[in-house]
Amino acid sequence: MHKLAMTLLCAAAIQAAAQAPSTNPVSIQVNLAKPVGAYTPIYRWFGYDESNYTTMKYGKQLLGELHDLSPEPVYIRAHHLLTSGNGVAELKWSSSNVFTVDANGKPVYDFTITDKTFDEFQRAGVRPVVELGFMPKDLATKIPGVDEYQVRYPKSTISGASNNPPRDYALWGELVRRYTEHLVQRYGKSEVSSWYFEVWNEPDIAYWHGTPEEYYKLYDYAVDGVRKALPNAIVGGPASTGPASEKASVFLNNFLKHCLNDKSAADGKAIPLDFISFHPKGRPTVVDGHVQMGLANELNAAAKGFSIVASYPKYAHLPIILSEADPEGCAACSMKVNPANAYRNGPLYPAYTATAIKSLFDLRDQYKVDLIAMLSWAFEFEGKEYFEGFRTLSTNGIDKPILNVFRMAGLMSGERVSTNSTGQIPLKDILSSGVRNADDVDALATKGDREAAVMIWDYHDDDVPAVGAQVQVTISGIPSNIKRVLLQHYRIDETHSNSYHVWKAMGSPQEPTQAQYARLKEAGQLELLSSPKWLNVADGKVTIATELPRQATSLLHLKW
Structure with missing residues (x-):
């Protein structure tokens, strides 16, 4: 044999x-x-830090497989769509260099790198969640003690100036308008009208180096810029962390109050909000030498978020996008770095996900909210060892068991x-x-x-x-x-x-x-x-x- x-x-x-x-x-x-109840295809949403992986060998391959797993359009969310740099991916980092300032202080817009990313989305037949972040180097305000723009992993990649507020909010809004306008010109109004525009990522933690009030202003100018270029665009946020914590709960509540009660800092009008997003996460640990998952943490964060949304009559029926919903919080931390991440390669991850899908539907029914997305923050990492233990759907072009539970859901x-x-x-x-x-x-x-x-x-x-x-x-x-x-x-x-x-x-x-x-x-x-x-x-x-x-x-x- x-x-x-x-x-x-x-x-x-x-x-x-x-x-x-x-x-x-x-x-x-x-x-x-x-x-x-309806079987909303909440499973068909995926995301990753390294937007530049989209155009690489195995990224292209995986996008096609994601398209093929569902009869409904698959949505992709990626970080660093506006970040300055050379377009080369690193762990927890990518860039597009869409915005710079010339020697005379005049803004320069260059969509060369970002076009490659969105062209690949189009070629694969998937739709983007356009996450508006992070801050271009020439637009970032100066903050004492934040001297570097890019901080490389394994240091905290969110500690650099790429997560600073803009030095000029009107210029930030104009960048977003130009970006959206370019997307509409390149891909068509009808197509881009089916995308989701989300402002920033996790502004309640160190992904945002400003105050909550400064984030609200960032949001106002961003959605104003999007809507100027595409009046019927789908806009929302705040993509905050799981509201099981008091800080995250307060942030989500105050953001919704801002949208409900305040006038836009950009134009003095009502503040658009078409969907609400936040990020419930689990918490695996190692106990007596084995991995123990923390499913309750993810579900409790989702439940708290649903209860907050349901408490606002105006927003109770808005779509909810869990724009990161995962067993834990660091896709780029391999099981070599964190042994609790050893769940990622085998059948435990799919079984966890199946249980989470059912539980999220039950919570949706309980709170009577409109959950449309459970986005898995998992894609692939180029040039890494086989089965190194990153939170990925495939490794060097080899599909992992987790991808098959999404294929099941697609059936x-x-x-x-x-x-x-x-x-x-x-x-x-x-x-x-x-x-x-x-x-x-x-x-x-x-x-x-x-x-x-x-x-x-x-x-x-x-x-x-x-x-x-x-x-x-x-x-x-x-x-x-x-x-x-x-x-x-x-x-x-x-x-x-x-x-x-x-x-x-x-x-x-x-x-x-x-x-x-x-x-x-x-x-x-x-x-x-x-x-x-x-x-x-x-x-x-x-x-x-x-x-x-x-x-x-x-x-x-x-x-x-």
């Missing part, structure tokens, strides 16, 4: 022994005839329908203490046109081997005239849809052969657990039994 095949079989046997299914099966009931459509699981951890318990005792064995289901999909998972905050679940899924409400349905069962676990597992079995090569690379590419795709099969329908029901290891995620896709 081939050495790699033998290694994979041995690993699978060890995993199966560690995660043998429980003798007490979990019953999941899905009722297709009982809708509970779901229509309305969310009722699910009930005997293995579910109630949302209130997850919010209070995470998933630290029993596993959360739960489901999210949709019904579309002549199809249905049920995503199921066995999730636990602790990344340790444990007994999995024997699951019995009963799907009712299938139209009475349907006698057979086609089942496609997709799976992410230790040995399915998991390039990391295959890479380790190869001996973790940093220079894989051509044959190894081809095998890794194949292993990175979404994989069927078994061949598609036709199931007989009785009384509008089918029942599907499966074994679900801990940290595994399945999608049961039915067609008729």
Whole structure:
């Protein structure tokens, strides 16, 4: 037997022994005839610090894959669209050099570098979230003690003058107007009208070296500039951090009060606000030598933000974009730097994300808000080691397991329908203490046109081997005239849809052969657990039994 095949079989046997299914099966009931709400494609949003990665080899490849995972347009948000520099990406840094001042003090606008980024978005068929930041070098005000413009990682890259307020707010507004005007001229009014314009990033922390009031002024002049160039542009913010903290909560509240009660510093008129954005994050740690996720932190931050938005009658129904929603806060910090980030390569990250998606929908229903986006701050890093442990969707062109849970979500459509699981951890318990005792064995289901999909998972905050679940899924409400349905069962676990597992079995090569690379590419795709099969329908029901290891995620896709 081939050495790699033998290694994979041995690993699978060890995993199966560690995660043998429980003798007490979990019953999941899905009722297709009982809708509970729209299936908004909140999964189709992604972002990254290094906007210049967009035009690089694997960045281009990944953008195409992101486009292909969803029937709905995929949105991309990137930092540093206005930052000064040479257009070369570094960790947590990029630049476009759109604005400089000549020897006579006259502004010079150059869109050469930024055009390459947006052209690549267009070529891939994805849409931008135009994050208006950061401050060009020649426009940044001088702040005592802030002497450098670019501070390089691993130092705090947000400590430089690129995060200073503008020395002239009117000139800042004119830069934004010129930038928006150029985008409209290059890509068309209709196209750019479908984009989102977000002002800055996390101005409640060190990404902004001014006061909250100075940020409000920045916002006013920015949206005024956008709207002068494109009157129907979709504008919003403040892209603040997760409002579970008192400081972030106060910032979000005061920003909304500013938009509601004040007049724009730019034109003295009402302040436009078309969407509200903030950033809920989790908090993984290492406990007794293993990773323990902090799902409760992310969900509590989202819940607090939803409650704040819901408290403003004028804004309660505005779209909410979680423009960074992640297990923790530093995509560019590898697991070599922070061992708690070791969750990123294997099936734990997808299972966490599946649980988060369901929980965010439940919170949306609870607070009656319009959540449209759960943006994953993850892309790829060029020139780094294979599976180095960055928060990425792919590594050197090899898709990681996390990308496959978004492919699963893209196969779901229509309305969310009722699910009930005997293995579910109630949302209130997850919010209070995470998933630290029993596993959360739960489901999210949709019904579309002549199809249905049920995503199921066995999730636990602790990344340790444990007994999995024997699951019995009963799907009712299938139209009475349907006698057979086609089942496609997709799976992410230790040995399915998991390039990391295959890479380790190869001996973790940093220079894989051509044959190894081809095998890794194949292993990175979404994989069927078994061949598609036709199931007989009785009384509008089918029942599907499966074994679900801990940290595994399945999608049961039915067609008729």
